[in-house]
Amino acid sequence: MKQAAMVAASTVVAERAHGAPATTARHSPHLRVVDGVQWDKAPCRFCGTGCHVQVGVKAGKVVAIAGDRQAEVNKGLLCVKGYHVGLALYGKDRLTQPMLRQGDKLVPVSWEKALDVIADRVTLDPKGFAFYGSGQWTIPEGYAANKFMKAGLSNNHIDPNARLCMASAVTGFLATYGVDEPAGCYDDLDACDVILFWGNNPAEMHPVLFSRLVDRRGRGEKVRIIDITTRHTRSSGFADDVLLMKPHGDLSIANGILHLLIKRGTYDKDFVAKHCAFRADTDPGTLPGKAITFEEFKQQLAEYTPEYVEKLSGIPARKIEELATLFGDPKLKITSLWCMGVNQHTRGTAMNTLIHGIHLFSGHFGTPGNAPTSLTGQPSACGTVREVGTLSHTLPGGRVVANEKHRKHAEDFWKVPPGRIAAKPGYHTVDLWRKFSTPKDKGGDIHTIWVQVTNPGQTLPNTNELFYPSRKLKDKFLIVSDVYPTETTKHADLVLPSAMWVEKNGMFGNSERRTQQWFKMVNPPGEARDDCWQIIAVARRLFDRGFAGMKDRDGKFLFNVEENGKEVPVWDFRRYYDTNVDRVLFEEYRPWTRMKHKDLAPYDEYVKTRGLRWPVVQQADKSWRETKFRFSEFDDPYVGKGKKIEFYHSPTEDGRAQVWFRPHAPPPESPDQDYPFWLCTGRVLEHWHSGSVTMRIPQLRRAMPSAYVELHPTDARALGVANGERIRVKSKRGDMELPVWIGGRGAPPPGTVFVPFFDESLLINRVTLDAHDPFSKQPDYKKCAVRLERLPLAVGTP
C-alpha cells in the first residue's frame, strides 16, 4: 500500500519533470500499470463539478484514488469525498441479490424471477407503470430508460430526481435563451474579478470549484466574493461581503439592481439594443410569458428602490446600491453562481431569469469572466436529464413530447411506428408520487414505480404525504434498483442489486456542458448488475412475450445490438460485455443532439479525453473541437460571422435573449404564531445527498456521523437548550427529533434553523413542504414554517 502511495506521488513528479507518461493500451488508452496497480481515468461518482480521478486497481479491487492532473476541471485536486470515492464500492452491506417482498420480509429470488415480476407489472397496465430515475444515471442508462418508457410503453411517466435539484435552472435558461444550459464554463472562475453566490455554498457543495477561486487569492490575484445567503456558511467565511437576506428576498434584490441600472443609466445600452428583448408574466402564467417594451420594464421596476428592497429582503439599501455599482462597471468581469437556494424555490424559474437578466442587461455576458452559471448537484443532471431528456415532458436533444414535429423525430430516430410517442406529458415528480400514494379509485392511476439510482424515501419533500401512504396500498408496487439498503429499499416490494461507478462502463455530463466517459474496471459484487442491463433485460422479457411496444417498425427488438451483422444477445448478462453497449447507445443518441446545437463527438473521442464541452464540432483537419463560451463568436462555431453575440435559439426567433420582469411574491408558507421558525434544509461537505454511499465510507461517516439542527444562540437560550440536546422540529406535515448544534459549521440568523438531509435515521423530509414552482415543478426545500419543542432530558442526564 505504501509502495502504491509512493508510486502515485512519484508519478506526478515524473509527469511534471518529463511530460505526460507513456500509456499502454488495453481497452483504455489511459491505462497505466505501475508496480502491479492498474491506473485509469474516471469522473468522480459524486457531485456535478465533474472532477476526474485516477483509479488504482489491484487484484480486481479498487485500492487507491488520486486526483487526475490532466483533468481541466480539477487539475489534480479532489475534495474529501473524491479522495474516498473508491471506498464507496466496499461497504459490507452491498446489495448482492434480487429480493422480493413476501409478507414483512424481502426474500432472495433469482434474476429470472425478478425480470418476470417486472414484466408482469408492466403488462398489468402499461399506462400505470412509471420510472423514477436520476441525475446519477449515466447517459446511456438514462437514454435506455427514456426509450423503454416513451418508445416502448408509449408512456411518459418517467421523471428523475433532478426535478428536485435543477428543474428551475432549465426553465430559467429556456425562458431566457430558448435553449438549456449555461453559456459560460468553469474558465470564468479563473477570469472573473467579482463572483456572486446566489443561494449557494460551493465551499461545501462544489469544493473543488471553490478552491479554484480561493487559490487565485493565494496567487495574489484579487477576486471579490459576494455571498447572498439566508445563513452564514463556510463559503461566507471566505466572502468579502455576506448579504444575509430574508428567505424569499432574492427576487427583490435582483429587481433592485435592475432598477438602479436603469435609474443611473449604467446598463449596457449597446448590448441591450442589439441582443435583448423584454418580457413579463402572463396571467395565468406561461413559460414564454408576454413581450413588453423597455418603458414597461422600467415602469414595473420603479417601485424596487433600495429602501423598498431593504424592507423586502433585509439587505441594507446601501448594499443594493453597491451591487448595482458593480454591475454598472463595464470594466469589471462578473460571474454569478447559483444552485439549490435559487432552484429549490417556488419562484425558482423567476429568480433564474432575473440573474440572467442582470448579466444581460449590464452586458456582463459572453466574455471570459462574465457569465451567469448555474451549478448542478448530481454528476449527470445535465448530461442524462437535461440533454437526454428524461423528464416527463421531454425527449432527447431538447425536444418535447407535446410538439408533433419532435414526436415525429423521436419515432424516426427510434424506428418505431407513427403515433408511438404519446403527446401528453407524464407526471412530474411530485405528482407522480402523489398519484402513487393515492388509491386507484380516488384517481391514483400509477400502480408501479421502478426507481433507479436514487432514494426518494429520504429525498422527496413531505414524505408523509408523497411516499409512505403508497406503502399501505396493496395494489401499489415499488421496484428499487440500488447498491445499498436505503429508506426506499426498506419499503420496496422488489429490490434489484446494481453495479456502481467503475463496476460498469459509463458517461456523465457535468455542469459546464462537459461530456465524460469511463470504462468498467472491477466486477460488481455477487449478482449486482448494471442498471442499463436491467432495463434492456426487462425490455427483452416483454419482447419475448410478444409485447408490441418492444418491437421497432421492422419487428426487431427495440434495443437490438448488432456486430458484424449478427445480433448480440445483450439481454443475457453473461453476454452483456461482449460488446460495448454504452458505445452503441451513445452513438444512437448522438444525432439527436444537433437540433439544439449541442453536438457531441463520437464515443471514441471521449475515451481519449477528460471530457469535452459541447457543441463539439469537427474541424477541417478531422479533429474535434469543444466550445467553452457559447453564443460568443470568438469561440462558438454556430454564431454568425460578425455578430459577436448571437442567441441562435432565441425564444423570439430574432437572435435576442429575454430580460424578464419578475415581481417579488411571498413564499407559500411563512412563520406564524404556531410555527414561528423558518426551516432550511441542505447538504454538508462530507456527505453526498441522502448519504446512502458516503455514510458507508468510514472517514466521512466519522467526520459527520449524524444530522443535527443548527440553531442561533439567542433562540437556543430562549428555548433553554444546549449543544447536543435533542429538540423536536415540527411542521404542519410532520416532525423529527434532532440534536442541537449551536456555533457549528453554519450559523443561521435568529428565527431560522437548518437541518441537513443526509442522515437516514433522521429524516427531515417528513417535515418539509411540497409546494413547487409553477413552471419547473421543483419543490422548495429551503423554507417552510416549523416550531421547536424542547424534549424532556433523559433520566441520568447531568
Place this chain on the structure above:
Amino acid sequence: MPVSSLVLTLSSSATLQQQVFERLAADPSLTLGLAQDVAANRLVPVVLETESVWEAQATAEKIAEMPGVDQVELVGVDFSDLPETGTESV
C-alpha cells in the same frame, strides 16, 4: 491506517531545501521519494502514514508552514487495507 501521497514543491534556495529535507527525514510518519527539479523548483514525492485522516491533515498543514516549502499537494489517498464497513459498524 490512512496512507496519503503528497507532492511538495520546495523553494529554489538550496539552504532552505536542505533544512526541509532534514526536518522531513526526522519525521517517522513520512517517507521521502526521489526528488526532481522542475524549472527553478524541486519537487519531492512523499508518503504520509497516520492513524487518522485528521492527523494526516494536521501534518500536511505543518509541512506547508515550513520555511522553504512553497506548496503541499495531496495527490492520493490509499485505503486498500481498511476493513469493509457498513453503516452499523462505524
